[in-house]
Amino acid sequence: MTYEVKSLNEECGVFGIWGHPQAAQVTYFGLHSLQHRGQEGAGILTNDEGKLKRHRSTGLLSEVFKNPADLEKLTGTAAIGHVRYATAGEASIDNIQPFHFKFYDNSFGLVHNGNLTNAQTLRRELESQGAIFSSTSDSEILAHLIRRSHHPEFLGKVKEALNTVKGGFAYLLMLEDKLIAALDPNGFRPLSIGRMKNGSWVVSSETCAFEVIGAEWVRDVNPGEIVIIDDDGITYDTYTTDTQLAICSMEYIYFARPDSTIHGVNVHTARKNAGRLLAQEFAHEADIVVGVPNSSLSAAMGFAEESGLPNEMGLVKNQYTQRTFIQPTQELREQGVRMKLSAVSGVVKDKRVVMIDDSIVRGTTSRRIVQLLKEAGAAEVHVAIASPPLKYPCFYGIDIQSRRELIAANHSVDEICDIIGADSLTYLSIDGLIESVGLETDAPNGGLCVAYFDGDYPTPLYDYEERYLQSLKEKTSFYSIKDKK
Known part of the structure; x- marks a missing residue:
């Protein structure tokens, strides 16, 4: 089986609230702030005095809830919501979250951001024991593990399940009487807690959602932590002490909104430092x-200030086009670049341009942008990337699971420069990346996961180990130096 990566694809976004009379509406606004994390589907599940109600569908949040009645029927004072990009599982409505599990003695809803590295093994074991799955998403596995646990208390069941799954995950579970949040032992995925003026507790993948709903940030969920919210307030607990912070560095480089803060570091500031x-x-x-x-504008500001060069708007984005990675074919993706970006000839003509971007994945988009700038009259185009060369796949929740089409895995920097048609190509070093984020921690790599750049994964890869080892042997790329033009 081959695995194709089209571009850097977002993970997912989760949001939860407890104790608000308009929980569904607040969740809608929270998810709207997280829409950049997933555009394939969305859904909200509410808790109305113990009765769970749900609406979900494929598409953008505004499309899922284009009928106001769909939101109005989600009554209740607590809710969880999800925007999805498929890192595991097919893009069908069966995989759209929140999931709602109904049993004879209770029911609960679940949303998940991340990717389980032992999902295939667990699913086979569960199915061999009689479990029936309603989706192909690895998110459903946690529910089966909870239900099959013999621990007498529900929280104990959850802890046991969380210690069984491996990889990157941020979970929200909605029960009839409580909301539970949990983060993986490495904190790969961001998850923050906030509080509204009326006392409602909120949990979100990013703090940018707090601003729009008028909530104040309280703290981040720590690796290996489980948080319980109910009518009596909030309780912090742990399900494991075997933890080591390794937050996804791509959150700071590309995924998170610049107005979000992750573990005390503002994303815009980190990008500007980069x-x-x-x-x-x-x-x-x-x-x-x-x-x-838009994701490279912060880095361009920092570069201009440090270099003393003017920071000009030489590229203009059409705000009403979809992101190019959504397009199913390479031809459409390249056409999408032209629809999405325009070079400003009056700015770049006869200028030696430093083009700042956050990353290069396949190289096709970079090549097209360089071409746009040169067609607009740029004398030279020097590409500078505010992250190291992306050489290795991610197995914790980003849709990069093969080296096959990562251009930096198959070509040197000089070759990549030649392929994209640039006059020079400069990447930020790994040390520079770590310094730019500057987390206050003694954890390795400054508390960041940089496996995408150096291949040093902070956890075992479990089901992905064989695939990863095979990818190291592959030297197959969609580019060859002779056909780069």
């Missing part, structure tokens, strides 16, 4: 700095 350090590692003459909108 641009500043990238300028220190850059060794070419240039006239202007141009950031690729």
Whole structure:
């Protein structure tokens, strides 16, 4: 079986609230702030005095709830919601969350951000024991493990299940009388707790959702932690002490919104720092700095300030186009780049341009943007990337599970420069990335997972081990140097 990566694909976004008379509406606004984390589907499940109600469908949040009645029928004072990008499982409504599990003695809802590295093994074991799955998503596995646990208390069942699953995960579970949040032992996925003025507790993948609903950030959920929220307040517990912070560095580089704060570090600030350090590692003459909108604009600011070059708007983004990774074929993705971006000839003509971008995955988008700038009259285009070369797959919740189409896994920096048609190519070093984020921790790599860049994974890969080892042997790329033009 082959695995194709089209671009950097977001993970998912989760949101939960307890103790608000308009829980569904607040959850809608929270999910709207997290829409960048997934555009394939969305859903909300509410708790109305112990009765769980749900609405979900494929598409953007506004499409899922285009009929106001769909939101109005979700009555209750507590809710969980989800926006989905498929990291595991097919893009069908059966895989759209929240999941709702009904049993003779209770019921609960579940949402999940991340990817389980032992999902295949667990699913086979569960199915061999008679479990019946209603989806192909690995998120459903936790519910089966909870239900099959022999622990007398529900919280004990949850802890036992959390110690069984491996990989990256942020879970929210809605019960009839409580909301439970849990984070994996490495904290790969971000998860934060906030509180509204009326006393309602909220949990979100990113803090940007707090601003829109008027909530105040309280703290982040820690690795290996389980949080219980009910009518009596909030309780913090742990399900394991074998923890080591290794938050996904791509959250700071690309995924998270710039107005979010993760473990005390503002994302915009981290990206700006990355641009500043990238300028220190850059060794070419240039006239202007141009950031690729929107995720690279912060890095472009830092680069311009450090280098003393003017930061110009040489690329303009059409805000009404979908992200190119959604397009199913390479031809459509390349057409999507032209629809999404336009080069401003009056800005770049006859200029030596430093084009700042957050990453290069396949190289096709970078090649097209370089071409746009040169067609607009740029004398030179020097590409500077505010992250290290992306050489290794991710198995914790980002849709990169093969080295086969990662251009940096198959070509040197000089070859990539030649392929994308740039006059030079500079990547930020791994040390520069770690310094740019600057988490206050003694954890390895500054508390970041940088396995995408150095291949040093912070956990065993379990079901993915064989696939990963096979990918190391592959030297297959959609590019060859001779056909780059």
